[in-house]
Amino acid sequence: IMSKGTVVLAYSGGLDTSCILVWLKEEGYDVITFLANIGQEEDFDAAKKKAESLGAKKVFIEDLRAEFVEEFIWPSVQASAIYEDRYLLGTSVARPCIARRQIQIARQEGAQYVSHGATGKGNDQIRFELTCYALYPEVKIIAPWRIPEFYNRFVGRKDLMEYAKSHAPADLYLMTKSPEDAPNSPDVLEIEFKKGVPIKVTHIKEGKSKDTPLDIFSYLNEIGGRHGVGRIDIVENRFIGMKSRGIYETPGGTILYHAHLDIETFTLDREVRRIKQGLGVKFAEMLYNGFWYSPECEFVRHCIDKSQESVDGKVQLSVFKGQVYILGRESPKSLYNEELVSMDVQGDYDPCDASGFIKINAVRLREHHRLQGEHRSKH
Amino acid sequence: IMSKGTVVLAYSGGLDTSCILVWLKEEGYDVITFLANIGQEEDFDAAKKKAESLGAKKVFIEDLRAEFVEEFIWPSVQASAIYEDRYLLGTSVARPCIARRQIQIARQEGAQYVSHGATGKGNDQIRFELTCYALYPEVKIIAPWRIPEFYNRFVGRKDLMEYAKSHAPADLYLMTKSPEDAPNSPDVLEIEFKKGVPIKVTHIKEGKSKDTPLDIFSYLNEIGGRHGVGRIDIVENRFIGMKSRGIYETPGGTILYHAHLDIETFTLDREVRRIKQGLGVKFAEMLYNGFWYSPECEFVRHCIDKSQESVDGKVQLSVFKGQVYILGRESPKSLYNEELVSMDVQGDYDPCDASGFIKINAVRLREHHRLQGEHRSKH
């Protein structure tokens, strides 16, 4: 039988992408599976064997952890990327990283097709496919969960149902302890930033420190996880227009969010920060909606990166019972000027100037009042 | 001696405004003192006696707690007002409330002057004075800490110094316990909202509930305080262009911030929320900078209030060791549609539509890629 062509399938080793693998072969495709290691708990060997036993022509298992942290998480930390004021975008930011590699494999293996197991109502299908189209415009995408023949055959099957059931709430949190079960004394860390990016984390008491991106991030996940940091249970707005409930844990990301916010406010000019804050909100939406590889996201990443040039310094913080407490910060580039702000020293600052500042700011308010008064008196 | 006129002085009962009272009298003014009760710990009787003994012509002590909560805090809750991503604006929002009453007293008592003890480098002078100018454009403001004669005489004095010292870090937190000393089991609350404003709080286990604005807010301050919720140690950007360190505690405000955010995301349309989020950021800046009584703030308050028309429902949350955890939410006006979002039921939604949605969203990205490819091939 003639093959319809080669598909690179994003394969998880789980039941549903295994079904997809088999179905794609039934449909006449050669299937290459691809499984990315971005730091998740997974038995990669078992997944490899399973894919082979199900008839995968080739099996790729790729360690993307370092590039994931450096190229995707670090820019998100710089941006203080947070969707709808709460969601730190952990999984969203993994998609373009994974799909980029999948596309590289597809090009290298001469595959015209890619496939994935994301459902037809979610965000991941979009993040995955926009990345694919952006990097390989001629690619054909097979999304079985949007294809009635596949969908109708598998959706009701008992085994898939059970698979779903096995992901019950109790299992939901994989990285974090419950805050109630967390240790009764905090861990105190110091995180050093250079251009808005963490370059070192030190456990103050233990003297231990980490200084590669992957080590820093893994260590913060470990410490944050131990203290139950970064769990949220939210309702969010999907790109396709639905509200859905999401339960997330982002222990390391949450620590970094707080630490970065602190050093940024300490070192950035107020007005630069305000503009950058607006760009960060836009960046978070792009990420959430799957537009990492878009001209606007490239542009905004460039601008945010530029804004971080002086975001250097160290933040001390304590992690305790689900919470991150900033203890202090220091920076060679701080705009914080103790003398200027002191109540005891006037220095270069003349308090009388504040009178003029306030009165000029009041010109507009007094005019508004005058006009309203005129109107009141007329009517 | 002829009086220079009457001054209404915002009086705290403390050393510095007492010095101002005496100095104003020395300068030839009649002084009326005004002390607002907005919920702070204070010995109002002692303050009254002290003012009288120092020669105040009249003494006003006014309970503004209910109007403070209803007219100032509730709109801030609706707005999710937060300055520079961290500061919940507790004291900022008190200023216009206090100054408004002070201006009413000044008009009623025929006083042409108002005075306050805010320093010349801070934000409070601005918040105070912009309110005064907005509501009483002809008023004259005496800000002793910006007047060299006063400043030079008092700034170095030992007693003031000691007063300042008495506010050492250990004493900084008045409302909140340290999270480490907080109870080892959570309190679980349900907060009910109507148009984005809390109308009832219930302690699930104890069955206790509160339903007036003041009671609700006081109760949340109590519960939050007990669990060490809402402490922050930040560096912030003042309106006058300096960075300064601020240590704040907002126990009740923090609980409300999280609960409101949750019910809002549950009930508001995504795009309405996005626009409202932008207005909320602007609102927070206005508040911080002292522009509560400005045409733009009136306008934005109106718009935000309008956005909250459907923000009704109940949020269940737990308060524990400095943190607020959302447990669930329900609403008669939710846009959350379990059937629509379900993976097992297609309902009205055809997953195939997502393919078209994604492909159209990719048109722009593919064009961008095409153009870049052309350039690469040329150069």
Added chain:
Amino acid sequence: IMSKGTVVLAYSGGLDTSCILVWLKEEGYDVITFLANIGQEEDFDAAKKKAESLGAKKVFIEDLRAEFVEEFIWPSVQASAIYEDRYLLGTSVARPCIARRQIQIARQEGAQYVSHGATGKGNDQIRFELTCYALYPEVKIIAPWRIPEFYNRFVGRKDLMEYAKSHAPADLYLMTKSPEDAPNSPDVLEIEFKKGVPIKVTHIKEGKSKDTPLDIFSYLNEIGGRHGVGRIDIVENRFIGMKSRGIYETPGGTILYHAHLDIETFTLDREVRRIKQGLGVKFAEMLYNGFWYSPECEFVRHCIDKSQESVDGKVQLSVFKGQVYILGRESPKSLYNEELVSMDVQGDYDPCDASGFIKINAVRLREHHRLQGEHRSKH
């Protein structure tokens, strides 16, 4: 033969919607045609007869001119709605008006289907259909130009080609003369606004005036058209992600845009205007993209309408050779205060205050300089 059901077709009387009418009947539908009069040049009687002769079950021809001006154009004038800094959105804003009526007819006639002749690459299909789905969520839409059976049959036909050809550039402008052929002397008008909406236009020299929405708008189209006002030849970005060339004429809209902008800046507080300007940009995008009937557009219209409460007054302008020149303005609600702004009268304003204002604004800039200097000296 059993009918498949009833379709309400947006019918123009032209060749392509006539083809659609016939095709829909062939496919087994009962077809009701609907033709809206929103002010375009059209032989409505001929269209009626043609529809009937082609087998329309019912023919609706509806004069929507007054509601189009009042409910759709006036809010756009209030918003200063302009897409990508140039396009005044004339046709965009007509779609929701037309589709709303079409949906009313569909409901009233018990039709489950609606159909239109918009192409598959344009914006109008989206504007039309989003309105339909928003107002009649269960409706089924038949878009023949996106249906291969129709598309492939008709796309290449000579007659349609010729139809397209007949719309050559020379014919493009229907309402406006070429500025080069316009009169050599201007017409001078006065437009009176109330809450941001024109309530009267007067031709100064001729003394003629109009005071109903439809009359005002028609008259401004006439005057603007005579002078060649409001022609643009642009490339714009469609919602579906393509760039396309558009040639538009908006004579009346252009005059109103300039007049409204002038009276608004004259009467609105600076900061209110700034916020409203941002909302107007968003409003224009919603309009362009077809989201008139959306929660966010309702919200933004409400906010913009609120902002216009004091936008009352008269603007004098001259229309000449393609251009609109503002000559003057007056308003009972102006915040313009001649005495305040005068160089000869100080009035309530003390120029010394400006020194303080400037120095405080410079605090941040000087700190920035200081910090950069430190860095220069170190490196």
Added chain:
Amino acid sequence: IMSKGTVVLAYSGGLDTSCILVWLKEEGYDVITFLANIGQEEDFDAAKKKAESLGAKKVFIEDLRAEFVEEFIWPSVQASAIYEDRYLLGTSVARPCIARRQIQIARQEGAQYVSHGATGKGNDQIRFELTCYALYPEVKIIAPWRIPEFYNRFVGRKDLMEYAKSHAPADLYLMTKSPEDAPNSPDVLEIEFKKGVPIKVTHIKEGKSKDTPLDIFSYLNEIGGRHGVGRIDIVENRFIGMKSRGIYETPGGTILYHAHLDIETFTLDREVRRIKQGLGVKFAEMLYNGFWYSPECEFVRHCIDKSQESVDGKVQLSVFKGQVYILGRESPKSLYNEELVSMDVQGDYDPCDASGFIKINAVRLREHHRLQGEHRSKH
């Protein structure tokens, strides 16, 4: 007599800065005058002689035209900088250029003071002084029109009055003819852009072309002036909170604004342009308010410059009777794709995808309708 020190005075040669020169000397300062040539009509020799005869210690006359165009006007063109939707910021952008040179002279001459003749109610004082403080934080500024001794002595004097009168409306426009007196046939130009900046202008008919920044700008001023382009009569909101009337002419700037807008929309991705548009609005406010030399303006200029990387191409336009008409555009980097947008060719685009796109965009709108329906049925 001991000199109080040296002042560098921004000197215009006119009556009021001559008064200031004399007054500064009376007050005991050594005065160096500085007159910048930024392209205005001026008798520089006469000004030099006048300054010397009035006792200036040194006289600087500096040709800043080339740097003004390249470093200040070009970035404003890239940004499409326009204040309150109408004002192209001509004079605003000249201030930082002039003040920068004045500060260089002050440093080089060891002067601790600078002075200017801007009034105490205007914007220019702010633009001037913020630049000075930003570039020379320790400088002392003497602003005579804010000093009561100067102000009270000169404000009422007949000669100054007469000076003011001589600037009557008829004389207001120096660069532009009245559109009514403009030629009866257009000039047709082609402007070539590279990275958003004009690099060549060609008069199509005459074949004449210019290719240095100063020549291009001067030539566009000449052509625009001849046709009466770029006159506006507006009310604007000053930074100090007043509304004031402004009459401006910006012939060359207006041509460039339109040409740049056209080539930008042609070459930039839609979403990049949208973000850049927001930054441009902020940039215009910074410029108007005097913050050219601020960290935020540096940041925004960098971002805008980055956005212009692909803004290359040629725009053809006609200038006629006060108006600029875009005739066409071409670019090697255009995202405009004739085949993609064509109605006759499907190419890579499947119109069916639009159905999915629209239906997914409607999900949210239908949910909104459903919810409102539920409410209607309940109440």
